[in-house]
Amino acid sequence: MSQVFILAEFSGDAPAKTVAELATAGAKAGSVTAVVLAAPGKGAALAGLITSGPIAEVVVIESDAFVKYSVPAAADAIAQLISARKADAFLVASSAYGKEVAARVAVQVESGLITDAVDVGADLTATQLVFGGSTTVHSRVSHGCAVITVRPNSVTPDLAASSPTITNATFDISASAQLAEVLSSAPFVKGGRPELTEAQIIVSGGRGTNGDFAVVEAFADSLGAAVGASRAATDAGWYPHSHQVGQTGKTVSPQLYVACGISGAIQHRAGMQTSKLIVAVNKDPDAPIFEIADFGVVGDLFAVLPKATEGVQARKS
Amino acid sequence: MKIAVCVKQVPDSWAEKKMVNGLLDREGVDAVLNDLDEYAVEEALRIVEAHGGNGEGGAHTITLISMGPARTTDAVRKGLSMGADSAIIITDDALVGSDAIGTSKVLAGVIADQKFDLVLCGTESTDARMSVVPAMLAQRLGWAQLTFAGSVSVTPETSSVTITRETEAGIDTMKAQFPCVISVIEKINEPRYPSFKGIMAAKKKPMEVHSLSAIGLEAQSAWSAVVDATPRPAKAAGIKVVDEGAGGEALLNFLAEKKFI
Ligand SMILES: Cc1cc2nc3c(=O)[nH]c(=O)nc-3n(C[C@H](O)[C@H](O)[C@H](O)COP(=O)(O)OP(=O)(O)OC[C@H]3O[C@@H](n4cnc5c(N)ncnc54)[C@H](O)[C@@H]3O)c2cc1C
Numbered sequence: 001m002s003q004v005f006i007l008a009e010f011s012g013d014a015p016a017k018t019v020a021e022l023a024t025a026g027a028k029a030g031s032v033t034a035v036v037l038a039a040p041g042k043g044a045a046l047a048g049l050i051t052s053g054p055i056a057e058v059v060v061i062e063s064d065a066f067v068k069y070s071v072p073a074a075a076d077a078i079a080q081l082i083s084a085r086k087a088d089a090f091l092v093a094s095s096a097y098g099k100e101v102a103a104r105v106a107v108q109v110e111s112g113l114i115t116d117a118v119d120v121g122a123d124l125t126a127t128q129l130v131f132g133g134s135t136t137v138h139s140r141v142s143h144g145c146a147v148i149t150v151r152p153n154s155v156t157p158d159l160a161a162s163s164p165t166i167t168n169a170t171f172d173i174s175a176s177a178q179l180a181e182v183l184s185s186a187p188f189v190k191g192g193r194p195e196l197t198e199a200q201i202i203v204s205g206g207r208g209t210n211g212d213f214a215v216v217e218a219f220a221d222s223l224g225a226a227v228g229a230s231r232a233a234t235d236a237g238w239y240p241h242s243h244q245v246g247q248t249g250k251t252v253s254p255q256l257y258v259a260c261g262i263s264g265a266i267q268h269r270a271g272m273q274t275s276k277l278i279v280a281v282n283k284d285p286d287a288p289i290f291e292i293a294d295f296g297v298v299g300d301l302f303a304v305l306p307k308a309t310e311g312v313q314a315r316k317s
Numbered sequence: 318m319k320i321a322v323c324v325k326q327v328p329d330s331w332a333e334k335k336m337v338n339g340l341l342d343r344e345g346v347d348a349v350l351n352d353l354d355e356y357a358v359e360e361a362l363r364i365v366e367a368h369g370g371n372g373e374g375g376a377h378t379i380t381l382i383s384m385g386p387a388r389t390t391d392a393v394r395k396g397l398s399m400g401a402d403s404a405i406i407i408t409d410d411a412l413v414g415s416d417a418i419g420t421s422k423v424l425a426g427v428i429a430d431q432k433f434d435l436v437l438c439g440t441e442s443t444d445a446r447m448s449v450v451p452a453m454l455a456q457r458l459g460w461a462q463l464t465f466a467g468s469v470s471v472t473p474e475t476s477s478v479t480i481t482r483e484t485e486a487g488i489d490t491m492k493a494q495f496p497c498v499i500s501v502i503e504k505i506n507e508p509r510y511p512s513f514k515g516i517m518a519a520k521k522k523p524m525e526v527h528s529l530s531a532i533g534l535e536a537q538s539a540w541s542a543v544v545d546a547t548p549r550p551a552k553a554a555g556i557k558v559v560d561e562g563a564g565g566e567a568l569l570n571f572l573a574e575k576k577f578i
């Protein structure tokens with residue numbers, strides 16, 4: 001049976017949704033050990049929060065370096081742990097942080113690396129969707145421990161209760177991991193709405209909103225959805241950059257993506273094309289977004305969205 | 318300052334891409350400079366311009382480094398016409414099908430040979446879309462890693478660099494001493510268009526093209542491999558309704574039918 005290690009990240013005081021997702025993917029291949037990187041004295045409390053998902057063991061590593069030096073410190077700790085334990089695979093969420101940790105781990109333990117998997121099979125074969133989702137690729141790591149980053153929200157998590165054993169470990173941080181220091185950190189504060197990469201439904205607005213996101217937000221709220229934006233909208237300062245969807249924004253794959261006043265440029269599509277269902281509202285019947293939409297309304301979003309919002313609210317009550 | 322910028326030649330991101338024998342088909346499409354790397358070239362130019370400049374009369378140099386097929390020269394020429402001074406290109410049949418692990422090994426080999434202060438990269442190549450090569454370079458070189466920079470400020474007198482790291486998680490301020498590997502996000506600047514003068518000047522700028530053995534490196538087989546690639550069935554054409562007052566209602570019915578309401 002394979003030994004699969006996953007990086008357990010936390011959002012605030014709860015395990016991130018990706019913990020159960022990574023565990024579920026990893027459990028197909030073998031027994032799952034979750035690694036918790038914590039500030040000194042904080043590890044036991046965090047480990048105690050991992051109570052669901054197919055996780056056999058939690059390994060806690062405590063150090064100030066995880067905050068002070070970020071990615072390189074995390075990579076040193078994980079590389080040493082998976083070498084010592086002869087891990088068969090290391091899975092981490094696909095994010096800027098997760099990919100960079102994976103990159104440094106792969107170099108250190110001399111392993112192949114696969115990024116942005118949407119699934120991992122029992123034999124550690126990764127499934128990826130490439131070229132804007134137009135091609136499904138299966139790939140395998142052929143050398144060393146299989147280091148794979150997995151896209152959030154693509155594996156349906158098994159949330160059955162678990163009570164993993166908790167172990168502690170230490171590591172030696174290398175000199176080169178201490179060369180760049182984090183002076184200050186301002187995490188994006190979560191609004192009341194779901195996280196973009198974790199949301200089941202996303203409603204996005206583009207240049208067509210002309211700066212007025214109120215109708216987009218109202219429709220999103222009626223559906224319990226996250227709000228996204230095209231680059232035209234974030235560049236104009238209409239919506240925070242952290243909500244940008246696309247090649248240089250977030251890659252999302254929700255059950256439903258509603259694009260409002262977005263033309264569907266290739267860079268935008270690169271971030272949302274693998275959504276299960278795509279809906280577009282655009283007044284230009286020739287907008288490229290309609291080419292990939294399952295359902296399109298040719299019309300003014302300021303007329304269509306308020307009516308739809310009203311309708312959703314009426315059906316709910 | 319001696320600055321290197323890693324630039325990649327990629328298939329035009331507007332072109333349709335396909336796989337042939339488990340590899341990206343690079344023959345059938347136009348090759349361009351990875352557009353995210355233009356931001357790295359631009360940032361390198363701004364860093365030197367703030368401190369006396371490069372080229373004739375300037376104390377600083379900007380060297381483009383690229384690994385890729387023979388026609389990489391065309392893409393790299395664009396970076397030279399923007400204002401970089403010279404280029405080193407590694408091209409070798411043995412490198413066909415390299416993965417990020419292999420690419421970073423070659424690039425790090427070239428960089429380690431010379432005394433660069435800073436290496437700049439884009440955050441992502443538009444074909445591989447991995448966002449891992451800069452972190453791999455920092456790891457291999459044992460240099461400071463300052464990646465996903467939304468702003469960079471360099472003080473050559475003290476050899477120090479401060480960046481804001483901007484990712485989906487938030488904004489961090491980070492600081493390090495030369496030598497550093499920096500990757501920049503596309504929000505950082507607006508890359509300049511090469512001027513006519515720049516384009517003419519680029520034709521005379523030195524461009525070294527080396528094979529692997531010429532730089533004392535060996536090819537390494539990729540450590541990950543594609544098992545199969547299947548184009549996904551084209552989506553059936555969607556439903557399209559024109560709003561003549563009932564568009565909102567039609568959308569509502571569709572969402573109800575799909576059980577979202
Ligand atoms: C290096 C690079 C990276 C990029 N990365 C990204 C990225 O990550 N994400 C991204 O989104 N873009 C990205 N882009 C930009 C991309 O090319 C497009 O410019 C951008 O997506 C356009 O945004 P838009 O669709 O909102 O605007 P537009 O293309 O201007 O489209 C606006 C649409 O709104 C419609 N409209 C106008 N008014 C109304 C109304 N009242 N009701 C309904 N419809 C209306 C119009 O018909 C039009 O189709 C990138 C570009 C580059 C060069």
Ligand SMILES: Nc1ncnc2c1ncn2[C@@H]1O[C@H](COP(=O)(O)O)[C@@H](O)[C@H]1O
Nearest residue numbers: 323324384438439441442447448449450
């Ligand atoms: N073959 C290459 N030659 C030069 N630079 C590269 C190459 N591949 C990647 N890079 C650099 O690494 C960055 C990230 O690429 P990637 O990790 O492939 O998404 C790019 O923006 C380039 O700056």
